[in-house]
Amino acid sequence: MNNFSDYINQYTNGKKVCILGFGREGKSTYRILEKYGAQASLAIADLNNVDREANGLPESVELICGKDYQSCLDRFDMVFKSPGIVLEKPLSELSCYITCETQVFFECFREQIIGITGTKGKSTVTSLIYHVLHENGVDCRIAGNIGIPVFDIAEGMEENTVVVCELSCHQLEYMTVSPKYAIFLNLYEEHLDHYGTLENYYNAKKNIYLHQNSEDDLLINSDIAPKEYNTWHTYTVSDKDKSADVYVKDGVIYYGDPYVIPVDRIKLLGVHNHYNIAVAYYIAMMYMDENEFTEALCTFEPLSHRLEYVDTVRGIRWYDDSISTACATAISALQSVPGAGTILIGGMDRGIDYTSLVDFLADFNVKVICMEASGKRVYDMIQAKDDFKDKSRVYYADHLEDAVKLAAEITPEGKSCVMSPAAASYGIFKNFEERGDAFKKLVAGLE
Template identity: 75%
Template sequence: MNKFCEYIGKYTEGKSVCILGFGREGKSTYKILKKYGKQSAIAIADLNPVDRSANELPENIELICGKEYQQCLDRFDMVFKSPGIVLEKPLSEIDSLITCETQVFFEVYREQIIGITGTKGKSTVTSLIYHVLNESGVDCRIAGNIGIPVFDIAEGMNDDTVVVCELSCHQLEYMTVSPRCAVFLNLYEEHLDHYGSMENYYNAKKNIYLHQDVCDVLWCNSEILTDDIPSIAVTVSNTDDSADVYVADGIVYDSDDEEYEIPVDRIKLLGTHNHYNIAIAWDVCKDRVEEEDFTEALCSFDPLAHRLEYVNTVCGIRWYDDSISTACATAISALQSVPNVGTILIGGMDRGIDYAPLVEFLADFDVRVICMEASGRRVYDMIQTREDFSDKSRVHYADHLDGAVKLAAEITPEGMSCVMSPAAASYGIFKNFEERGDAFKKLVNELSK
């Protein structure tokens, strides 16, 4: 039994525990508590019905389901909250201890964790760092918002195992412990429907470093460097050459005043924004792996699905799926990265973000624009009212994705590319960005029929 398994026993001993949310993480929590916990009782609370038989839950596990599922929380000593659950009351008004898998796991293993957050790019950077370390023979695990609950890897941990952990704002929101090595990639407007303001969203993200020690390290974008960092800050940029780590023209100038040349013609990651991601991965990994091992792993790294992913060439058009895009900056990066881009598909759920930067970019970038859904309608209307958007004939509107793909097939010149980079969330239209990306791929491939 490793130190985590012993810790979870002491952590829960004699406590009544509620698992709030019984999705992937909630089920992971239950599995560990059932095996190693010493709690007096376990309850599961979820908005949706929980099938006792299908989940093999014994009768002594209390099930609390329905619209009032959060009204029970004060009955318990401890609540393990899943990241996707939004608390209906402020933390200060809840009597029980609100905790989560990430909090407990970090309390045990923070010294061994490389934590990555940011509005965009965190899955790519997390996967790339893990891939480099793993291919170089380092004992490592990948977990977190990437789709693997940290409790799923806890039993296999050793004292020298490195954990590369993707962290969302929801996972960080109530955290009181930070990883020894932290990466804060960037910050754009996102999740304002939940946080209400950029300040609140930023404050949730800050927990990746706020609880670090003075000897810990934070790699952060030079644009979000602040005075409240308690650790060693390493600034990173692809625009500011005064940053500690600066990347330009495929060359990384790292924090040791050395250079690393990205093998641009051999890697599969498109775009200069990915050079920024590679620069961070290099600086994080360089003291753990040899340069030739880093390069070999970088060249064998496959881009993640729905992130500037090449789909197919149909109707003489190269199609790219960038469904992960939910911000102006990512749509702009897509246009700058996709080769010979002729058309972009924009729009989805309207979360109220400011689309002025994207509209300003589109005004000067010669590309056909197909707007769709609620946020696409807002972008379309903004363009129609702008006097400096000279050629409005290249801007179109389609109600939904299927119509947008058909229209793109008609107006994109043969030999050019079309990218779906929505700059908007998928919720309310699709289950998530993965489902949206899969739907896009299916529609593209059906064009050949």
Template identity: 55%
Template sequence: MIKHLTEFIHGLVNNKKVLILGYGREGRSTLPVVIEAGGAAVIAVADAKPVKDGLPEGVTAITGEEYLGCLNDFDVVFKSPGIVLDREINDYTCNIVSQMEVFFECFRDRIIGITGTKGKSTTTTLLYHVLKSSGKDVLLAGNIGIPVFEIADGMNDTTTAVLELSCHQLEYMDVSPHMAIYLNLHEEHLDHYGTMAKYTAAKENIYRHQKAGDKLYCLDSLRPHETLPADVYTFRCGACSGADYSLSGGTIYYKDEDNGECEYRIPVGDIKLIGEHNYFDIAFVYAACRDCGVTDEQFTRALLSYEPLPHRLQYVGTINGIKWYDDSISTIDETTIQALNTLKDADTVLIGGMDRGISYKELEQYLAHSDIKNIILMEASGKRILEEIELMKGEFESPERIHYVQHLEDAVSLAADITGAGRSCVMSPAAASYGIFRNFEERGEVFKKLVSGMEKNA
């Protein structure tokens, strides 16, 4: 099926000057496909960083701080999602496309796309795992870390591609997947989008261009106001919620055309995913799998064998009598609240990171009346939260619970001293890691090393 893709790209680039914008993993996977497609008059790559690896003969490199200034020198630009354009896309004379958009043009009828502010990776990998375990012909790619061109050769007439889709991948898309899962929406990435409306618009591209016969699974509050040609299935917490699927007490309730009122009980005591937010993600996966022909028995078997991704409320271990949890994936207040609601024995929470200017009012109100004994704030966002809590004055119960330290190392050291034996400490930052760590994964690994180091030094 790679032939179908290369033929499409040939038609796109034939006799055109082509630029690969961004030479990370996606750009490196785009270049050989463009070369194989043939027909391009000129091919170049552009990146802020020097291109260390040798490029194929005839391919030139444009690097340095001014690399974005060359786009209009080309006819077709393959943009990597991590690249932020310095003007509106319609202000360019070149045709700016993406690897994801091209893949959708070729295979959209066999794509299940998943987006949402939080829960994308868990939902995507769980959906892939269930379908694969149930004998389906399925491939995994997207924002999970696998460029879609890397799976194109495996696409055949029966293959389903399960793709995690970020807002950056969806931002300029004018084609939507056959099956779209829209999990949730929270204030995020405002440093890039500027307004919540622009961020929301990017996310909504997951369904905006769907066709008759397509399916959209979405949070009830995110149901599109306009009438869509796609079939829409809504989700809400609480039994008898009025949504198509509802979750209550670990049970998924829904209506079946043949059997009427139905339910599926998640084996919560036997799976490694914990927390109501994860059970809600399972409800989305369950609905999509039902429409893909997966039986309840197959679903349960796959659910029991699923291994959760790291840094998502991951149990690190019990060291010096304290249970440590790594929730480095948390970059907004809602996910920190979810973590604390899940860990009923949490004594201490570590909060803070890069300050992107998002609101922390919901988290501050939650902490004000919570029974968390130790609230350790750190870095720039932690400092802002501290200042905002101080303005709450008498509204914040037992303000002596609050501690501020500079960095994660200081926070872990303090947590080890003040967390009660037999209780839990969770790092759930409610903030991005950029400028301090390369990404949330590195932050989580550093946290685990700091915790493990205490055992060695005990």
């Protein structure tokens, strides 16, 4: 069923409904429920205070705010949970039905959705797929974890409208429906403060394909491909495994006839982005030919804070890779920026294993500035590593401001300094965007 307004009406008919979390998605949910819903009552629950007047909320909408905001949930038939909210009780201990925008939207439109998840690269791949489709005249919309709630694009959907949807682990955690086309890019240690183990984190992500049927497509990194799905429409993608259905190496994508990535014409920096391009190429070939894909690829503007060139100041090229929250992305950053001279590492300590990064840095001739809590752990690991070459190139600075000042002093002229923290920003900055913006301001202040 894809008559969205009717579906919302039937979905909420006669039910006591609560919106849990009143941020961007919660407000989107409220707008749609207020317009199309047939709920018996509506409430909003949030840890923070919700201003009734500023948000135009009528007296009929109950507000439940403060530290006990989740204690009310069992009073309701249905709870729309925002992805940023962590439930204080497991589902088994709640009598209410937990749902979310993504669940409802997928129930309506799953046949039209290309869903993308993974620890790293999902925003780039989502944006790139949308760009090449849009540039070639495909009726498409972009939404999800990219910053656009799915309810914001739901009205006016046609049967041939394609939705390119970025999906986080928090959006997928309780999903019972999967998209027609699922893309699972990779899996690294992340969000362990919430999930505890990599397995739990993976289990949340797996919902992107777990509820697919035999007519659906799954494109997944060969390292994490589920063996039990090999008889379905499962395709692997890799830059290491030549037997993968989609294989990319040395700037060439092997999927059907080899496709040479026009590396001298594109703005996506780094070999790791060749993998992302290969994923987009797989999808694009359903809608266009190679020449059309190439023309669109060459006009794609990379997203901010993803190996973004900032400026050349004091003879140093500065790069913002604030999106980096894993060892693999910091390693890719060093392998991708031209003439890497210094890397800034560290942020919130979420307990991830930094062994692979420390091992890489041991033999990679670059100056390392560690900062914040996770950076201190990396610094201590390096000092304890007997075979780390030249520990005099490793420094510790308390915060980002100190790290940038130090980098300006020790980075050789003509070299690059990249902030690729391999750590979350929370507790220090609001998000990785704020961290990246702060880095850019500090660099500008060096002039």
